[in-house]
Amino acid sequence: MVQVFKVLLKSTKSPARAHFRSNFLDTLRLTVRGGHGGNGLPRYGGVGGQGGAVYFVAKEGVTLRKLAQGLKEKRIVASSGEDSSKLAIFGRRGADQRIEVPVGVQVYDERQQLMADLNEEDATCIAAGGGTGGCTGNNFIGRPGDNRTVNLDLKLIADVGLVGFPNAGKSTLLKAISNAKPKIAAYPFTTIRPQIGTIEYSDLRSISVADLPGLIEGAHANFGMGHKFLKHIERTRLLLFMVDIFGFQLSPRHPHRDCLTNIYALNKELELYDPTLLEKPCVLLLNKMDKDGASDIFTRLKPNIKDLESRLAECPEEVRPSRVLKFKYILPISAKNSARITQVKKQLRESLDEVAAEQFVADGQQIKEKLQQRVGVIGPKIT
Ligand SMILES: Nc1nc2c(ncn2[C@@H]2O[C@H](COP(=O)(O)OP(=O)(O)OP(=O)(O)O)[C@@H](O)[C@H]2O)c(=O)[nH]1
Numbered sequence: 001m002v003q004v005f006k007v008l009l010k011s012t013k014s015p016a017r018a019h020f021r022s023n024f025l026d027t028l029r030l031t032v033r034g035g036h037g038g039n040g041l042p043r044y045g046g047v048g049g050q051g052g053a054v055y056f057v058a059k060e061g062v063t064l065r066k067l068a069q070g071l072k073e074k075r076i077v078a079s080s081g082e083d084s085s086k087l088a089i090f091g092r093r094g095a096d097q098r099i100e101v102p103v104g105v106q107v108y109d110e111r112q113q114l115m116a117d118l119n120e121e122d123a124t125c126i127a128a129g130g131g132t133g134g135c136t137g138n139n140f141i142g143r144p145g146d147n148r149t150v151n152l153d154l155k156l157i158a159d160v161g162l163v164g165f166p167n168a169g170k171s172t173l174l175k176a177i178s179n180a181k182p183k184i185a186a187y188p189f190t191t192i193r194p195q196i197g198t199i200e201y202s203d204l205r206s207i208s209v210a211d212l213p214g215l216i217e218g219a220h221a222n223f224g225m226g227h228k229f230l231k232h233i234e235r236t237r238l239l240l241f242m243v244d245i246f247g248f249q250l251s252p253r254h255p256h257r258d259c260l261t262n263i264y265a266l267n268k269e270l271e272l273y274d275p276t277l278l279e280k281p282c283v284l285l286l287n288k289m290d291k292d293g294a295s296d297i298f299t300r301l302k303p304n305i306k307d308l309e310s311r312l313a314e315c316p317e318e319v320r321p322s323r324v325l326k327f328k329y330i331l332p333i334s335a336k337n338s339a340r341i342t343q344v345k346k347q348l349r350e351s352l353d354e355v356a357a358e359q360f361v362a363d364g365q366q367i368k369e370k371l372q373q374r375v376g377v378i379g380p381k382i383t
C-alpha cells in the first residue's frame, strides 16, 4: 500500500505535492482543564467557589487556523474557585474560558468518543467542567476540575457536495453557479482545500455547495488525504458527482479510465469509505461536452450510465463497486461555457426539495411510531 502511495507521489508532480503539503486546518487537538474548586472553611461551614469551566461555542466566520493562532498555548485552563473566608463565606466561582470554534466542529475526547456536534451557530458544549468547591461533602477540600485532551474535527456543512476526480471541472462549475471564486487550472489537485459557494435564486432562496479537492483511487484508505476530504461529504444533503466525459488519467503511470469506469471508481471509493454515503441522494454531471467528440461518447455510454448495473461485470475489479449509485438526474454540461448551468441550478433545487419532502415524511413516520409506542395497545390507533 505504502509503495503504491510513493509511486503516486512521485508520478504526480508539484501540484500534487502542494496538495499533500496543504496546511488547511480541519482538526485541532487541545488540552482543556476546568478550574480547581476553592477550599471551604470548616469552622464557619464556608463553601469554596466552584472552578470555572472550559466551553466551546460555535460561531460563523471562525476558522480552526485562526483559533490555533489566537491561542498562546494548546492548553486551556479555566480559573480556580476562590477559597471561602471569613469575609466571603461562599468563595467566588472561578472564571470560565469561552472558546469560539467554527460551526461544524465535532468534539471528541481522548477515547475518540463524540462529546458534542456543534453544527449550528451558538451551539455550546462544556469541554472540561470546573471542580466542586470545598464543602461538607468533601471535607471542605476543593476538587480538581476535569482534565482531558479533546480533538476538534471540522466537517463542513453544505447542502450539496461536489465529488469527482481531479481536473473534472468541479471548481469551474462552482464558479459558474455560485458566488465563489475558486482557483481553476488545467492540472490535477488545483483545489487543495474545501470551499463553499452559495447559489442565489431570484426568490431569495439560497443553496450552499461545497467544492472538495479531487479524490484519487485509494482515498478511502486515506491516500491523497482522502479522509480529510471525504469526511466533508458526510454532512451534505445531496452529492453532485462530476466526471469528465473523456475520462481521466492521473499521470502517465496510471491507466486512463473512461467516463463510465470513473463513475464506478468514484462509487467504489465512497462505498469503501462509508457505504451509507451511497444512500445519499445524488446527481451526475458529465462535463466538457463542448469538446469535439463528446456527444458521440455520451450517446454511446448514456444507456450504461443510466443503468450502472448493465456494464458492472466489465468494470475492472479494482474499481468495481458492490452496490451501484442511483442518480436522480444525469446531465451533460459544459461548465466552462456555462452550457446547461441554469438547468443544473434548477435540478439541484428540485432534488433538495424532494430530499426535504422525503425527510419530512420519514420524520412524520418516526413521530407516529413513537406516539404509537407511548399510547401502547390500549390507546387509540393513530393513522
Ligand atoms: N473544455 C472544457 N474544459 C473545462 C470545462 N470545465 C473545466 N474545464 C477545464 O478543466 C480544467 C480543470 O478544471 P477545474 O475546475 O480546476 O477542475 P477541478 O475538478 O476543480 O480540479 P481539482 O481542483 O484539481 O480537483 C481547467 O483547465 C478548466 O478550464 C468544460 O466544460 N469544458
Ligand SMILES: [Mg+2]
Pocket: 170, 171, 172, 182, 183, 184, 190, 191, 211, 213, 214
Ligand atoms: Mg478544483
